[in-house]
Amino acid sequence: MDWYKILFELIDLRSFSNLWYWIVLGVTWSMASHWVLGVPFDLIQRAHRHGGQTEADLEVMVRINADRLLYIGRTAGLWLAAFGAFLLTFLAVLAFGFAVEFAQALFLLLMPLTLLMLMSMHHARRIEAGDGSGEALYRRLRRHRFGTQLLGMVSIFITSLFGMWQNMQIGFPY
Secondary structure, eight states: OOHHHHHHHHSOOOGGGOHHHHHHHHHHHHHHHHEETTEEHHHHHHHHHHOHHHHHHHHHHHHHHHHHHHHHHHHHHHHHHHHHHHHHHHHHIIIIISOOHHHHHHHHHHHHHHHHHHHHHHHHHHHHTTOSSHHHHHHHHHHHHHHHHHHHHHHHHHHHHHHHHHHHHHOOOO
């Protein structure tokens, strides 16, 4: 029994023809659009409908998550940006310079998530500057969710086009 053959049949590193990659891509964007600045969207809707204590809880949760995100950005932001730029550049060179399919898949997953993190930082700054309560908060959270969903749709569309093109270029080994 050849263990390497069994292992590589079980774990296919051809990402774009692997069902698990597409499941991860879908779940990633589903979770990203459900959790708006760390707050579940159903809580945002319930707070907007009912107000009262639920709205106060929402404002506290958003303030805590926005402050946490801004604290991380202010204390380690430069290092995170440098490491993120290095990682994305490394993946881009492997992906498109050396045509490594696994690096292409990771790049197409991580690059839009990096843009989402920048968008989250922007909205957290706006909430800290005064959009942290009432109708302004709901408007800010809806904008962030809409932007996340739009970014996710564009990302999935581009990834699926690239994945189909990649599968047609390489062909199926079966």
